[in-house]
Amino acid sequence: MLFNSSQHAVVLGAGSWGTALGMVLSEFFDKVTLIGRCPEQCAEINSFHTNNNYLPRVQLPKNIAASVVYQETKDAALILFVLPTSATREAATELATIGIPATTPLVSCSKGIERGSGIRMSEIISELLPNNPIAVHSGPTHAEEVSAHLASAAVVGSQNLELAASLQTVFTTSYFRTYTSDDVAGIELGGALKNVFAIAAGIISGIGLGDNAIAALVTRGLAEMTRLGIALGGRPETFSGLSGIGDLMVTCYSSHSRNNRVGKALGSGETLEEVTERLGMVAEGVPNTLSIYEAARKHDIETPIINAVYQILYEEKPAQEALVELLTRDLKPEISQ
Numbered sequence: 001m002l003f004n005s006s007q008h009a010v011v012l013g014a015g016s017w018g019t020a021l022g023m024v025l026s027e028f029f030d031k032v033t034l035i036g037r038c039p040e041q042c043a044e045i046n047s048f049h050t051n052n053n054y055l056p057r058v059q060l061p062k063n064i065a066a067s068v069v070y071q072e073t074k075d076a077a078l079i080l081f082v083l084p085t086s087a088t089r090e091a092a093t094e095l096a097t098i099g100i101p102a103t104t105p106l107v108s109c110s111k112g113i114e115r116g117s118g119i120r121m122s123e124i125i126s127e128l129l130p131n132n133p134i135a136v137h138s139g140p141t142h143a144e145e146v147s148a149h150l151a152s153a154a155v156v157g158s159q160n161l162e163l164a165a166s167l168q169t170v171f172t173t174s175y176f177r178t179y180t181s182d183d184v185a186g187i188e189l190g191g192a193l194k195n196v197f198a199i200a201a202g203i204i205s206g207i208g209l210g211d212n213a214i215a216a217l218v219t220r221g222l223a224e225m226t227r228l229g230i231a232l233g234g235r236p237e238t239f240s241g242l243s244g245i246g247d248l249m250v251t252c253y254s255s256h257s258r259n260n261r262v263g264k265a266l267g268s269g270e271t272l273e274e275v276t277e278r279l280g281m282v283a284e285g286v287p288n289t290l291s292i293y294e295a296a297r298k299h300d301i302e303t304p305i306i307n308a309v310y311q312i313l314y315e316e317k318p319a320q321e322a323l324v325e326l327l328t329r330d331l332k333p334e335i336s337q
């Protein structure tokens with residue numbers, strides 16, 4: 001076991017998921033520090049043990065503190081990246097500049113791939129901090145439910161098996177169960193790709209279609225996720241697991257999903273600018289529709305649902321028109337790669 005309870009864990013990101021994961025870690029570690037950006041929000045966490053903008057009505061454990069000072073990472077036994085994917089490179093650069101010990105394990109918990117390079121978050125972190133042990137954590141886990149101690153399961157992935165097993169213990173409580181895997185790419189890609197299908201599910205609700213359409217989307221979305229995910233380096237079986245179909249289902253069906261809410265508002269006629277401004281939190285599917293669409297073109301993979309979401313978000317194609325185009329594509333057998 002690589003960790004003991006007297007150590008200090010640091011979570012980069014004091015938003016909804018950083019706070020909920022901090023709560024999970026606080027059951028193992030004596031001290032957990034959330035690194036945020038806003039001094040007032042950190043003061044609220046330290047004084048009142050609440051984070052009302054992100055998790056209203058949740059009382060945080062007393063051993064969770066918050067700070068805007070990245071230097072707090074220097075004595076951490078474990079550092080989690082729970083930031084919007086657009087902030088991962090900047091945060092990893094900051095840790096490299098501070099000079100954190102090369103032995104500190106780093107865990108990426110964000111869901112997306114980088115625009116331009118098309119690389120995964122753990123690859124960005126390893127590029128900037130090449131000697132630190134690296135892992136990823138993902139699954140069907142909305143912060144609102146985890147912070148309310150509603151039962152959830154996730155998966156931690158690392159090629160370092162001792163690290164994966166140690167993190168499994170740290171990430172397990174009476175309400176949160178964590179499995180292990182060594183398919184780091186597959187885990188990250190499932191989490192990234194499902195965001196686009198969750199926007200599509202929201203659009204379907206927004207334009208007034210029913211349960212049949214969502215079931216078709218989830219099923220064909222899984223086929224598309226698996227096809228593209230394999231091309232980008234994941235293993236097929238991982239997409240049938242918690243970080244694949246598990247996360248796809250929760251975000252396509254749950255009203256907690258920010259991506260789903262973005263899609264629903266778009267389907268109801270709001271503009272992308274209006275809905276993202278109102279949300280006030282990150283919906284990774286919005287930037288990731290661009291990065292994932294570009295990755296699919298680069299690898300020449302057929303992705304009709306991703307293409308439709310891209311056209312609705314970025315080419316002003318009316319959702320109804322995109323839907324008819326999807327339904328009237330060339331006919332084919334159900335099982336085909």
Ligand SMILES: NC(=O)C1=CN([C@@H]2O[C@H](COP(=O)(O)OP(=O)(O)OC[C@H]3O[C@@H](n4cnc5c(N)ncnc54)[C@H](O)[C@@H]3O)[C@@H](O)[C@H]2O)C=CC1
Nearest residue numbers: 014015016017018082083084087110111142143281282284
């Ligand atoms: N909310 C959820 O239920 C889940 C979210 N995730 C993933 O976790 C990641 C973070 O999402 P949320 O916490 O939900 O987002 P959020 O929008 O609730 O919070 C993000 C936080 O990061 C802060 N931030 C941005 N740049 C920063 C920087 N450079 N340094 C420090 N803080 C910075 C923002 O100010 C904000 O407080 C995303 O990739 C998301 O897909 C994964 C599983 C569940």
Ligand SMILES: O=C(CO)COP(=O)(O)O
Nearest residue numbers: 139140141142257258259
């Ligand atoms: O990844 C998530 C749940 O597993 C969060 O999804 P949303 O960003 O759509 O809320």
